[in-house]
Amino acid sequence: MKSEVKARPVSRSRGRRLGAFVFLSPGVVYLTVLLLVPLALVLSNTVFRRGRFGGVVYEFTVENFERLADPLYLGVVANSVKIAAITTLIALLIGYPTAYLIAQLPGKWKTVALVAIVLPFWTNFIIRVYAWIILLSGPGLINSVLGTKLELLYNQGTIVTGLLYSYLPLMVLPLYAAIERLDPQLREASANLGASAFTTFRKVTLPLTVPGVMTGCLFVFVPSFGNFVIPEILGGSKSIMVGNLIRDQFLKARDWPFGSTLALAIIAVLVLLLLVQAWVTRRA
Amino acid sequence: MSRIRFTRRLPAAVAVAGLALAVSACGGESSTSSAGTAPAAADQLKPNADLSQQTLQITVWDGYTPEELPAKVKEKLKVKDMKVALHDTNEIAMTKLTAPGDSGIDVAFVSGQYAQALNEQGLLEPIHPELIPNLANLYPEATQLSYDKGNKYSVPYTWGTTGICYRSDLVKTPPTSWNDLLKPPAWADKKVTMMTTERWLALPALKALGYSVNTDKDEEIAKAKELLLAQKPHLLGYDDVTFGDKLVSGESMMAEAWDGWCPTTDAKGNIKFAVPKEGSDLWVDTMVIMKSSKNKEAAHALINYILSPEIHSWAAENINYKVPNKAAMEQVKIAKGSLLGIKPAELLNGESIVDLGEASVKYTRLSTEVTAQS
Known part of the structure; x- marks a missing residue:
């Protein structure tokens, strides 16, 4: 026993x-196999020299990191941060009320609204982005309906529009999840204690949904920051983002080591953001 | 056809960049030696070798040779087998061909400046002209290509140039000079696109200034940069891939374009192509035989077969690039508006883009500086 x-x-x-x-x-x-090994390969590229025809020559160097500090590339990174941040902010301003309203809907309509939010994802990303050209171009739909000759395409505004359109659902969904989880009694209690609707929102709803806000912002910021398709299709390549820069290093400039170094820099920025998000979420 | 054109110049293309990034990353372990070695000496080849003992492995752009080529080659040349590997870009082909060890490739299709670089590294077998009687089909001009005068280690497969593709019904006067693109007249303001693929971004400015497209002088590149920056506010955008669509839809009036990509055969017939008076480039895609090949007789026989009019004319008819083969071009029915009619002599006015080695970094920087400027 x-x-x-x-x-x-x-x-x-x-x-x-x-x-x-x-x-x-x-x-x-x-x-x-799919994350650590490729990541290690990319990391190892950063300290070697470029081969004349692409690839890597195994001679140790730190010049890739020195180039990273070049104002030219820092400017591109700053531009990417700016565009991604503007996109994220607008997505939050549109996404929060949307998610809030969906959470207040009766059960059946909630599902309908959520499906409507996700619906665009059923179509290929490139096609959806390309559709904006048909809408906005010189001889496009908007100009022909309005009878105008507006120049709507190929500027930073259209890049933000394209990013916002593509990634707004990624803001709405985590916000909806956070708002939906809120106990309605908390708001009732706040109202009973004499708080105005705005004060209730500011002191009860918003603080409790901060983790959702952080997740949504991260979900929008990350793919916006690294995007290179939208700046090219809707921005006319007239301003480049760090994603374009990395793509060019591999496909045009044959400079894998520098491309890897740029990729590493992006990863570093994103890890930092994840840490901030984790910290804020834990505090909330 | 458009699919083929798309893949050929993929460095310029967006679509599968993600995949290519993955491929590049995985290929990270292959190193390339930048040390210049001398071109290789010719092997002793037997003109009457038994080809049925030889197999062929080629690497080529997708859709760049007829699909039935391997079957035909097996039947006509009696080789044991023929396999076709594909590459998206010159860069990917170079990675395959310069990797240490035997690539297993007998014949490779790469652009002229890459053939030059491969030869400088001693990776190519010199061409044995006695094994390729069909070399006689080439235009005389096609033996005077600056990266390889006399076709010592490469045989040209297709060639073309860069110019201005424009809407003849929208422009007030047809463009004749690179300056029409660089300083667009008021009626064309923001109706012009340029290519950003590095060497081609610089080409219009370098030519307008009277410089070589192969310059590595910092002050000349800086002057070109000034012109390109001044041009930027007057552009619709930069476009390497869809500039033809933008012309067709009327979004743009003029575009810097490779001849094979300018949709001059569009049904409305209002799209035209002009080579500016300051001159342009001449690009050539070539066939080379690898030094490491164990099937060199079969490789020569293959090139000889491709140079026959019925095979070579396929390229002109199906990928819409001009081929440097007089006998083949005489067979090609040239559609109305097609640019296949550009004469070799006109092409030869163009300057071949050669590989600049370390100086190519200057063009990368130029294109980043121009596109990053807001």
Whole structure:
């Protein structure tokens, strides 16, 4: 008996370990092969020289990092941050009321509204972006309906428009999840205690949905920051973002080491943002 | 056809960039030696070698040779087997061909300046003209290409130039000079596109200033940059891929364009192409035989077969690029408005873009500086 009692927890923990191993291994293999190994390759590229025809020459150098400090490239990074930040801010201003309204809808309409939000994702990204050209171009729909000759395309405004259009759902969904979870009694209590609707929003609703706000902002900022398709299609390549710069290093300039260094810099910025998000979420 | 044109100049294209990034990243371990080695000496080849003992592996742009080529080659040349690998860009081909060890590739299709660079590294087998009687089909001009005079290590497959593609019904006067693009007249303001693929972004400015497209002089590149920056506010945008669509839709009036990409055969017939008076470039896509090939006789036989009029004319008819093959071009039915009619002598006025080695970084920087300027 004694031995059986002793043996049981051991075998259970062993079983648990086996279970953990079986269930974790696909994920671990996936992450290792598709994330860690490529990441290590990119990281290793950053300290070597470029090959004349692309590829990497294995001579140690820090010049890739020195180039990173060049005002030319810092300017491109700053421009990307600016465009992504503006996009994120507008997405938040539009997304929050949208999510709030959807959360107040009766059950059936909630589903309809959420499906409507996700619906654009059923069409290919490039096609949706390209459709804006048909709308906004010189001989396009808007100009021909209005009978005007407005120059609406190929500027930073259209880049922001395209990014906003593409990534707004990624703002609405986490916000909806956060607002939906709020206990309505909290707001009632606040009202009972004499707070105005605005004060209730400011002191109860908003602080409690800050994690959703952070997640939404991150979801919009990250793909906007690294985007290179929209600046090219809707921006006419007249202003470039860091994504274009990285793409060009690999596909035009044959400079893999510098492209990798730029990619690393982006990863560093994004990790920093994730840390901020985690910190804010924990505090909230 | 458009698909083919699209893939050929993929460095300029957007679409599958993500995939290419992944490919590039995975290829990270292949190193390329930048040390210049001397061109290789010719091997002794047997004119009567038994081709049925040889197999062929080629690498080429997608859609750039007829699909049935391997079957035909097996039947006509009696080689044991022929396999076709594809590359999206010159860069990817170079990665394959310069990787350490035997690439297993016998014949590669790359652009002229890349053939030049491969030869400088001693990676190419010199062409044995006695094994390629069909070289006689080439235009005399096609043996005088500046990266390889006399076709010592490469055989030209297609060629073309860069110019101004424009809407003849929208422009007030047809463009004749690069300055029509660089300083567009008021009626064309913001109706002009330029290419950003580095060497071609600089080309109009360098030519307008009377410089070589292959210049590596900092002060000349700086002058070109000034012109390009002054031009920027007057552009509709930069476009390497869809400039033809923008012309067709009427979004733009003039575009810097490769001849094969200018949609002059559009049904309305109002799109025209002009090579500016200051001159332009001449690009050539070539066939080369790798030094490492163990099937050099079959490789020569293949090139000889491709130079036959019935195979070579396929390229002109199906990918709409001019081929440097007189006998083949005489067979091609040239559609109305088609640019296939540009004469070799006119093409030869163009300056071949050659590989600039380390100086190519200057053009990368130029294109970043111009496009990043707001």
